[in-house]
Amino acid sequence: MLVVQNINTYIGRKKIIKDATFKIHPGNITGLIGPNGAGKTTLMKTILGLTKFDGQIQLNQIAVTENQYTALANVGALIEHPAIYPFLTGKQNLALYAHDPDDCQRLISQLNMTKYINEHAKGYSLGMKQKLGIAIALLNNPELVILDEPMNGLDVESTIGVRQLIHQYADKGTAFLISSHILSELQKVMTQVILINRGQIIVDQPIAEFEHLHHQTYKLLTDDTRLTVKNFIKHHICYTLNNDTFQVNPKNIFEIQDILSSQNIHLKELAPISCNFEQIVIQLLNQERGNRHDN
Amino acid sequence: MAFSLYQEFYKLNHRKLTWISPLVLLILMILTGISIGYNESKLLMATCYNAPDWIMLILVVIGSTTFSMEFQNNAILTLLYKSHNKVIVYLSKYIVILSYNLWLHLLAILFTLGLNEISINQSVPWSTLYLYQQPLWENMLKTSTIDVLTTTFIISLIFLFSCLINNNAIVISFSLLMVFTGQFISANLLNSEKFTQILRWNPFNMTNLTRQYYNYTTYFDTSHLLNQQLLQGTLSYTLLFVIVGYLIFRKKHF
Numbered sequence: 049m050l051v052v053q054n055i056n057t058y059i060g061r062k063k064i065i066k067d068a069t070f071k072i073h074p075g076n077i078t079g080l081i082g083p084n085g086a087g088k089t090t091l092m093k094t095i096l097g098l099t100k101f102d103g104q105i106q107l108n109q110i111a112v113t114e115n116q117y118t119a120l121a122n123v124g125a126l127i128e129h130p131a132i133y134p135f136l137t138g139k140q141n142l143a144l145y146a147h148d149p150d151d152c153q154r155l156i157s158q159l160n161m162t163k164y165i166n167e168h169a170k171g172y173s174l175g176m177k178q179k180l181g182i183a184i185a186l187l188n189n190p191e192l193v194i195l196d197e198p199m200n201g202l203d204v205e206s207t208i209g210v211r212q213l214i215h216q217y218a219d220k221g222t223a224f225l226i227s228s229h230i231l232s233e234l235q236k237v238m239t240q241v242i243l244i245n246r247g248q249i250i251v252d253q254p255i256a257e258f259e260h261l262h263h264q265t266y267k268l269l270t271d272d273t274r275l276t277v278k279n280f281i282k283h284h285i286c287y288t289l290n291n292d293t294f295q296v297n298p299k300n301i302f303e304i305q306d307i308l309s310s311q312n313i314h315l316k317e318l319a320p321i322s323c324n325f326e327q328i329v330i331q332l333l334n335q336e337r338g339n340r341h342d343n
Numbered sequence: 344m345a346f347s348l349y350q351e352f353y354k355l356n357h358r359k360l361t362w363i364s365p366l367v368l369l370i371l372m373i374l375t376g377i378s379i380g381y382n383e384s385k386l387l388m389a390t391c392y393n394a395p396d397w398i399m400l401i402l403v404v405i406g407s408t409t410f411s412m413e414f415q416n417n418a419i420l421t422l423l424y425k426s427h428n429k430v431i432v433y434l435s436k437y438i439v440i441l442s443y444n445l446w447l448h449l450l451a452i453l454f455t456l457g458l459n460e461i462s463i464n465q466s467v468p469w470s471t472l473y474l475y476q477q478p479l480w481e482n483m484l485k486t487s488t489i490d491v492l493t494t495t496f497i498i499s500l501i502f503l504f505s506c507l508i509n510n511n512a513i514v515i516s517f518s519l520l521m522v523f524t525g526q527f528i529s530a531n532l533l534n535s536e537k538f539t540q541i542l543r544w545n546p547f548n549m550t551n552l553t554r555q556y557y558n559y560t561t562y563f564d565t566s567h568l569l570n571q572q573l574l575q576g577t578l579s580y581t582l583l584f585v586i587v588g589y590l591i592f593r594k595k596h597f
Contacts, residue, residue, distance in 0.1 A: 097424065098423060117428055123424065125421070144354070
């Protein structure tokens with residue numbers, strides 16, 4: 049459905065997104081994760097044709113360009129801040145974009161906004177505005193919904209409500225691209241993960257495959273940490289070091305043992321450890337930073 | 344295009360300023376009628392109680408906020424991707440403000456008819472011959488029509504500023520400065536009596552169009568252009584500002 053091919057995005061002359069390529073299929077819930085300034089929002093804006101870019105973006109085989117948004121007729125988005133006019137009530141803000149009043153009313157009920165929807169939006173709290181922004185994105189049964197930090201300012205009940213709504217829409221075939229810093233929340237909904245750092249996509253996998261490949265890491269302790277570090281750098285082995293304990297990728301453990309043995313460094317401990325989702329992401333980012341330094 | 348127009352009319356319709364402005368216009372017209380003198384009825388009737396200046400003031404405020412409210416409420420991104428392309432967004436806003444401009448001029452005519460009935464000033468029949476040996480009613484209609492063109496020129500300029508500057512207050516200040524000091528800037532340029540043949544076509548000079556129509560002898564010495572030439576200049580600059588404004592909007596990234 050959405051095809052992003054070799055996208056480079058520029059702000060001024062600076063390249064913010066570098067050669068991004070990925071696809072999103074109907075019903076997919078894709079989590080877009082990465083550190084601050086990685087380019088998540090810029091990538092979302094690029095898909096909406098709102099930045100200067102080269103490469104190809106197609107939605108249902110129709111190209112999106114900087115000035116042509118016809119392909120986005122069935123797309124909903126919440127980027128950075130909800131687009132709300134303070135002089136309109138919540139309901140009027142929805143009516144401004146809605147093609148079907150019944151759809152509007154259904155979203156008001158599902159997002160629990162009935163109590164305040166007829167009040168002027170200038171008096172809304174951050175959470176109320178956020179829910180209204182999500183409702184605007186979900187109007188008119190979109191094929192693709194792009195949500196940038198949708199859980200910002202939402203209370204527990206609202207967060208659960210939004211999560212259920214995302215599942216409900218995805219079951220009907222709506223695809224989602226969601227960025228969030230609350231990884232645990234994102235983990236509960238996403239079916240696909242895209243990890244971005246410094247404008248480059250470093251992971252693009254189904255969540256099951258991602259967890260299978262990266263879930264385990266190995267803890268390593270040697271009798272000479274300094275020499276081990278030196279050899280890891282020399283042989284381009286990715287690692288993280290905490291005190292004297294290394295964390296290494298399982299795919300490297302045989303190579304590591306050979307290197308250490310050849311250098312007469314003795315193993316004190318080599319054992320698998322389990323990681324949660326957040327730890328995996330941090331580890332991958334650290335590995336990517338390590339690779340960048342090596343290069 | 345139809346849906347974008349609907350959205351723009353919906354927003355304009357729900358802004359308090361839209362509905363307060365006609366009331367402000369009426370109050371200013373009454374104040375003009377009271378202050379200008381009992382015997383100036385013909386001038387007041389021909390100029391709709393100086394409505395062109397008051398409408399200009401209202402349009403500067405409403406026109407300047409048309410784009411800046413989108414930037415300030417973070418709505419510009421949604422507005423853009425929900426439309427087919429940028430030209431539709433730009434033209435919809437322009438058409439809606441033009442419609443509001445026409446509406447204000449229509450109201451000014453109706454207010455003038457009403458104020459003439461209640462006789463704030465000396466009562467003069469509408470058939471009395473006044474400017475260009477034409478009856479007063481014709482003078483009023485022609486002044487209003489010409490002022491629609493002058494204000495359209497000003498709207499184009501405001502849109503150009505709005506696409507260059509995101510800050511509402513700066514756009515309003517700059518536009519007011521341009522509208523109300525434009526004729527003095529132009530007059531100073533032309534007073535030097537050098538390159539008059541070229542300088543008389545400066546855009547500031549076009550703000551004199553309405554005033555020159557109802558006060559030809561005074562303003563021709565300032566503008567150095569005939570009514571017809573001022574009209575051609577105004578229309579050309581309007582087109583130029585609309586196109587340049589759109590090109591800036593097209594290149595702008597949000």
